[in-house]
Amino acid sequence: MKGAWVEAERVEEVRAAARGWKRAGAIGTGTFEEILRRYPEPRTLPAPLWRVVTFLLVSAILLLLGGALVAGLSPAIKNAPFWCASLGVAFVVVAELQARSRSLARRGGVEAASFWGIVALVGGIFIFFEESLHAGNDVMVNAGLLGAALLFGLAAQHWGNPAFAGFAAGAVFILLARAPQGRLLWVAAGVALSAAAERFLDRPSWAPSHRACAAVLVAVGLVGVYAAVNLYALDHRLVEKLGSARLDASGPSFGERIASMVLTALVPLAAVVWGIRSRRAFALDVGLVLTALSLLTLRFYVHLAATWLVLTLAGAALLLLALGVNRWLAKGAAKERSGFTAESLFADERRLRALELVPVVAAHAPESRPPVEPGYQGGGGSFGGGGAGGSF
Amino acid sequence: VNPDVAAGVERLRGDGVLRDLPANFFGRVARRELVTVRLEIRAALYLGVLLLTAGVGLFVKENHERIGPAAIGVAIGIGAAACLVWAMRRSAPFAWGEATSAHAGFDYVLLLGSLLVATDLGYLETQFTLLGQNWPWHLLVVALFYGLLAYRFDSRMLLSLSLASFAAWRGIAVSIGRTSLGSGDPARLRAEALSTGVLFAVLGLASVRAGKKAHFEDVWVNGGVLLVLGGVLSGVFGSRLDWGVWLLALLAVSAAIAAAAYRWKRTLPFAQAVLAAYLGVLRGVLSGGGGDAAARLLLAALLGAAALGVVFAAHRKMKIP
Numbered sequence: 001m002k003g004a005w006v007e008a009e010r011v012e013e014v015r016a017a018a019r020g021w022k023r024a025g026a027i028g029t030g031t032f033e034e035i036l037r038r039y040p041e042p043r044t045l046p047a048p049l050w051r052v053v054t055f056l057l058v059s060a061i062l063l064l065l066g067g068a069l070v071a072g073l074s075p076a077i078k079n080a081p082f083w084c085a086s087l088g089v090a091f092v093v094v095a096e097l098q099a100r101s102r103s104l105a106r107r108g109g110v111e112a113a114s115f116w117g118i119v120a121l122v123g124g125i126f127i128f129f130e131e132s133l134h135a136g137n138d139v140m141v142n143a144g145l146l147g148a149a150l151l152f153g154l155a156a157q158h159w160g161n162p163a164f165a166g167f168a169a170g171a172v173f174i175l176l177a178r179a180p181q182g183r184l185l186w187v188a189a190g191v192a193l194s195a196a197a198e199r200f201l202d203r204p205s206w207a208p209s210h211r212a213c214a215a216v217l218v219a220v221g222l223v224g225v226y227a228a229v230n231l232y233a234l235d236h237r238l239v240e241k242l243g244s245a246r247l248d249a250s251g252p253s254f255g256e257r258i259a260s261m262v263l264t265a266l267v268p269l270a271a272v273v274w275g276i277r278s279r280r281a282f283a284l285d286v287g288l289v290l291t292a293l294s295l296l297t298l299r300f301y302v303h304l305a306a307t308w309l310v311l312t313l314a315g316a317a318l319l320l321l322a323l324g325v326n327r328w329l330a331k332g333a334a335k336e337r338s339g340f341t342a343e344s345l346f347a348d349e350r351r352l353r354a355l356e357l358v359p360v361v362a363a364h365a366p367e368s369r370p371p372v373e374p375g376y377q378g379g380g381g382s383f384g385g386g387g388a389g390g391s392f
Numbered sequence: 393v394n395p396d397v398a399a400g401v402e403r404l405r406g407d408g409v410l411r412d413l414p415a416n417f418f419g420r421v422a423r424r425e426l427v428t429v430r431l432e433i434r435a436a437l438y439l440g441v442l443l444l445t446a447g448v449g450l451f452v453k454e455n456h457e458r459i460g461p462a463a464i465g466v467a468i469g470i471g472a473a474a475c476l477v478w479a480m481r482r483s484a485p486f487a488w489g490e491a492t493s494a495h496a497g498f499d500y501v502l503l504l505g506s507l508l509v510a511t512d513l514g515y516l517e518t519q520f521t522l523l524g525q526n527w528p529w530h531l532l533v534v535a536l537f538y539g540l541l542a543y544r545f546d547s548r549m550l551l552s553l554s555l556a557s558f559a560a561w562r563g564i565a566v567s568i569g570r571t572s573l574g575s576g577d578p579a580r581l582r583a584e585a586l587s588t589g590v591l592f593a594v595l596g597l598a599s600v601r602a603g604k605k606a607h608f609e610d611v612w613v614n615g616g617v618l619l620v621l622g623g624v625l626s627g628v629f630g631s632r633l634d635w636g637v638w639l640l641a642l643l644a645v646s647a648a649i650a651a652a653a654y655r656w657k658r659t660l661p662f663a664q665a666v667l668a669a670y671l672g673v674l675r676g677v678l679s680g681g682g683g684d685a686a687a688r689l690l691l692a693a694l695l696g697a698a699a700l701g702v703v704f705a706a707h708r709k710m711k712i713p
Contacts (some may be wrong), residue, residue, distance in 0.1 A: 072686030315444030369528035373657035
């Protein structure tokens with residue numbers, strides 16, 4: 001990553017923090033303006049909606065241009081790797097040109113062009129091994145995954161894109177799943193990745209986006225370890241199926257299952273404890289999601305009660321727990337305990353509330369009334385239509 | 393730790409831009425000595441509501457014959473009342489301006505109570521067929537109920553559900569898993585989507601003009617724009633014969649929406665209008681006759697570039713982030 005980009009990111013961090021302080025009413029307009037004057041906007045940074053629209057439109061333009069090229073030249077399949085590589089390089093160049101422009105760097109176009117460039121390059125690798133080298137399926141897939149890991153890794157390093165870091169780590173895990181003892185490799189790689197990336201989470205010399213990449217790698221490592229040790233994943237050979245390796249017909253041994261049961265409980269707990277002790281919200285979030293998955297695993301194996309009762313009790317327990325934690329934190333001195341608070345601090349609560357509308361409407365909007373048929377006699381409708389859905 | 397912000401705070405304090413008290417607080421947050429878990433609490437509350445309503449729904453479905461409709465109706469009603477009373481006690485007094493409760497759980501307990509009432513209404517209607525042949529009207533009742541609570545408790549969430557329930561009453565599905573506007577005659581549904589969308593948009597603009605819950609404008613208007621554009625787009629993609637007429641209508645409607653959004657600096661309707669117009673144009677370009685696919689794809693890409701140019705120009709001239 002270029003030094004100028006790192007400096008620009010640091011300034012953007014302070015400006016974003018100042019916007020949060022202003023939004024929360026912690027500073028006045030005069031102070032806010034003074035901060036903006038001292039930290040002038042290094043690159044045009046539109047709101048997320050603009051960036052999403054730009055990403056979509058740039059994606060459409062590049063894919064349509066690629067499609068026009070293919071349709072116009074009708075290249076033979078043996079030349080496909082060359083065309084994929086050419087398109088990939090062209091898209092990457094487009095991404096780089098935008099990244100170097102002060103007005104285009106943060107609009108969403110860099111992400112679109114670099115993503116599709118890498119996809120084209122990885123596609124070229126697949127086709128090259130398949131059509132030009134006539135390599136076997138295993139070699140082709142392994143080469144493609146290795147290429148994806150390297151390219152996304154390099155892209156994450158160069159453009160500071162946390163999503164690319166996640167894709168690179170994901171490709172490595174799928175590659176490892178294809179190796180003998182893939183499950184053990186997942187555990188080893190997950191632990192190593194999380195431990196290595198954790199050291200850079202707070203490193204001042206790293207660019208803010210690189211620290212975000214490190215956070216993603218820690219999270220992916222934790223998820224990888226959990227996926228390898230989870231009892232359901234072990235019994236159903238999910239890691240092995242992902243790598244399409246030959247399955248051991250005997251299944252997991254008794255010892256493996258016992259160890260898996262213990263670790264299914266302990267790994268999420270360890271993540272939650274680490275998240276609380278280090279006060280890292282993302283680690284806490286990962287731990288909570290893994291805890292929920294462990295409870296689902298428990299429900300799969302142990303029939304505690306009727307499904308409706310489990311759902312109702314789990315929902316009520318979650319509500320009470322969340323309200324209890326909120327109350328406990330609010331009752332602490334200065335509304336905080338051990339460095340945690342339920343106050344929103346400087347987050348954009350308004351934007352969060354707006355984003356919440358989507359899942360709420362998606363999950364709870366009633367089904368539409370059916371079309372009226374000639375001679376139709378009402379039967380009282382389908383219950384639940386008032387918001388809980390008709391099918392439950 | 394965010395070392396860049398922590399260093400920035402110290403620099404601003406040293407330069408006298410920030411006073412000690414706020415600088416200390418900002419520094420604590422930047423150094424991760426104080427962390428908020430509000431998002432986690434809200435996510436847990438939402439998941440709790442989701443699980444609880446699913447559990448109650450399953451319970452009713454599996455046990456309604458054994459327990460009887462009256463007992464079930466009363467039990468759900470008591471649960472709903474408990475939630476709504478809780479919300480009432482913690483709500484801010486009614487105001488035509490913004491009056492949201494600061495409690496992290498408020499929105500979700502209110503949502504749970506409202507969903508339980510809606511479930512109860514739907515269930516009782518199923519059991520006792522109170523409305524008979526006119527049973528879809530219970531969707532309107534639910535929409536009005538949600539709307540009433542939305543205005544009383546200043547809840548965008550319930551207003552969104554109210555609009556979705558109203559649309560469902562008109563036969564338009566807006567929930568996940570629907571691939572079309574809904575089931576039935578497409579022409580009628582298109583007309584319903586257009587008229588409902590216009591109604592929502594007009595009510596949103598009226599609420600701003602009257603100064604009554606003006607901050608609800610975005611929910612009303614965005615919902616309305618979505619329905620109008622969805623209705624016209626379904627004409628472009630769903631009609632075999634007169635899709636060209638629908639395309640012209642789409643371009644006219646999109647232009648009008650984009651112009652209004654540009655004038656009033658509303659980014660989401662503007663983005664919706666640009667994307668909808670581009671989708672419609674793509675239909676026209678890519679489905680045209682002839683064998684020159686490359687030229688048509690190139691034209692579609694160039695039109696995409698033009699749309700991108702419009703977005704960049706609008707962003708620059710609207711002077712909002």
